[in-house]
Amino acid sequence: MLDTATNSSAALSAAQMEMIEAGGRLCQLIGVPRSVGQIYGLLFMSPYPLSLDDIAERLGISKGSGSTGTRQLLTWNAIRRVWMPGERRDHFVVEPDLGNLIRSTYRDLLKPRLHSSSERIERIADALRNEGADGKLSESELEVCAKRLEMLQRLQKKLQSLIPIAERFL
Amino acid sequence: MLDTATNSSAALSAAQMEMIEAGGRLCQLIGVPRSVGQIYGLLFMSPYPLSLDDIAERLGISKGSGSTGTRQLLTWNAIRRVWMPGERRDHFVVEPDLGNLIRSTYRDLLKPRLHSSSERIERIADALRNEGADGKLSESELEVCAKRLEMLQRLQKKLQSLIPIAERFL
DNA sequence: AAGAACGTTCAATTCGAACTGAATGAATTA
DNA sequence: TAATTCATTCAGTTCGAATTGAACGTTCTT
Numbered sequence: 001m002l003d004t005a006t007n008s009s010a011a012l013s014a015a016q017m018e019m020i021e022a023g024g025r026l027c028q029l030i031g032v033p034r035s036v037g038q039i040y041g042l043l044f045m046s047p048y049p050l051s052l053d054d055i056a057e058r059l060g061i062s063k064g065s066g067s068t069g070t071r072q073l074l075t076w077n078a079i080r081r082v083w084m085p086g087e088r089r090d091h092f093v094v095e096p097d098l099g100n101l102i103r104s105t106y107r108d109l110l111k112p113r114l115h116s117s118s119e120r121i122e123r124i125a126d127a128l129r130n131e132g133a134d135g136k137l138s139e140s141e142l143e144v145c146a147k148r149l150e151m152l153q154r155l156q157k158k159l160q161s162l163i164p165i166a167e168r169f170l
Numbered sequence: 171m172l173d174t175a176t177n178s179s180a181a182l183s184a185a186q187m188e189m190i191e192a193g194g195r196l197c198q199l200i201g202v203p204r205s206v207g208q209i210y211g212l213l214f215m216s217p218y219p220l221s222l223d224d225i226a227e228r229l230g231i232s233k234g235s236g237s238t239g240t241r242q243l244l245t246w247n248a249i250r251r252v253w254m255p256g257e258r259r260d261h262f263v264v265e266p267d268l269g270n271l272i273r274s275t276y277r278d279l280l281k282p283r284l285h286s287s288s289e290r291i292e293r294i295a296d297a298l299r300n301e302g303a304d305g306k307l308s309e310s311e312l313e314v315c316a317k318r319l320e321m322l323q324r325l326q327k328k329l330q331s332l333i334p335i336a337e338r339f340l
Numbered sequence: 341a342a343g344a345a346c347g348t349t350c351a352a353t354t355c356g357a358a359c360t361g362a363a364t365g366a367a368t369t370a
Numbered sequence: 371t372a373a374t375t376c377a378t379t380c381a382g383t384t385c386g387a388a389t390t391g392a393a394c395g396t397t398c399t400t
Binding site for chain 1: 183185199264266290293294298306314315317322339
Binding site: 203204205231232233234235238258 | 357358359360361362367368369
C-alpha cells in the first residue's frame with residue numbers, strides 16, 4: 001500500500017466519531033482525561049484491534065498521550081492488549097462489558113473511600129465532643145452540629161448497604 | 171465588639187476544619203470546584219447562619235468566589251438563604267438532608283443525561299447500519315460493533331431501571 | 341553486534357477551569 | 371437625593387492537570 005506512506009488511513013467512520021465524542025465527554029464530566037474516553041470510544045467502534053500508532057494518528061494525539069491513556073484503561077480492565085500474528089507492535093481491543101468495569105471501579109475506588117469517609121465522620125464527631133467539653137460551644141450549638149453529623153452517618157450507612165446491591169444488579 | 175474591626179474572628183474549630191477539608195476533597199473528586207465543597211462543609215458545622223463575608227473570611231477566599239459558590243449550592247438546594255432580624259446581609263444555612271440533595275441531583279442531572287445518552291446510542295447504531303449499507307464495512311466487521319452497541323444499550327437500560335430504586339431508598 | 345522498531349518516561353509547554361478583585365447594580369438608610 | 375452597604379458580574383490572572391515530544395531502554399531483525 002504505497003498511498004498510506006505519509007500519514008495515511010485516518011478516515012474515521014461517523015459511528016466512530018460519535019463514539020469518540022461520547023467517550024470524551026463522559027470522561028471529561030467525571031474528571032478523567034478526555035483523551036482516555038476518546039481512546040475507549042475509538043476502540044469500542046473498531047472491529048479489529050488497533051496499535052498505539054493507529055490510536056495516536058486517528059485521534060490526532062501524541063504517542064505519549066496514547067501510551068498514558070491506554071495504560072490507564074488497562075489498569076481498569078477497560079481494554080486488553082492482544083497479540084497479532086506477524087505484528088511486532090501491541091494492539092488493543094475494548095472489553096465491551098462495561099458492567100465489569102463498573103463493578104471493579106466500585107471495588108477499587110468507591111469501597112475504600114466509603115470506608116475512610118466513615119472513619120472521618122467518627123473523627124469529626126470526636127472533635128465536636130471535645131470542643132463541647134472545652135466549653136467552646138454552648139450545649140445547644142453543639143446539639144445542632146451533632147444532629148447533622150448523625151444524618152450524615154445514616155446516609156453513609158445507607159450508601160454502604162445500597163452499593164453492593166447495585167453492584168450485583170449491573 | 172471593637173476588637174473585630176480589622177479582620178477579626180476567623181477561628182475555625184477542629185470539627186469545622188475537618189468538615190471543610192472533607193467537603194473540598196469530595197467536590198474536587200467529582201469535578202466540582204473545591205471551594206463549593208468547602209462552603210458546604212463550613213456551613214454544615216456552623217450552628218448558626220453565616221453571611222457571605224463570614225464565609226469568604228473564614229475560608230480565605232474572595233467574595234466573588236463565595237458568591238459564585240453559594241449560588242451554585244442554592245440552585246442544588248444544598249443550602250438555604252435565611253433572613254436574620256436586624257441584619258441586612260443574607261445569611262446561609264445548610265440543608266443537612268443530603269438524601270434530598272442526591273434525589274434532586276438525579277432528577278436534574280442524571281436523568282436527562284441518561285435519556286440523551288440513550289438517544290445517542292440509537293444515533294450511533296443508525297450510523298453504523300448506514301456504513302454497512304454503503305459497503306464501507308464488511309458484514310462481519312459490522313456485526314462486532316453492533317454486538318457491542320447492544321451491550322451498551324442493555325447496561326443503559328439497567329441503569330435507568332436501577333436509579334429510581336436507589337432514589338427512593340436513600 | 342549493529343541497527344531498527346517500539347513503548348515508556350519525564351521535563352517543558354499548553355490549555356482550561358477556578359479564582360480574584362475592581363466595577364457595577366440594587367437595596368437601604370439618613 | 372446622596373451616601374452607604376451588600377451582592378453580583380466579568381475581564382484578567384493564577385494554577386494545576388493534560389498533553390507533547392524528545393530522550394531513553396528494550397526487544398526484535400539481519
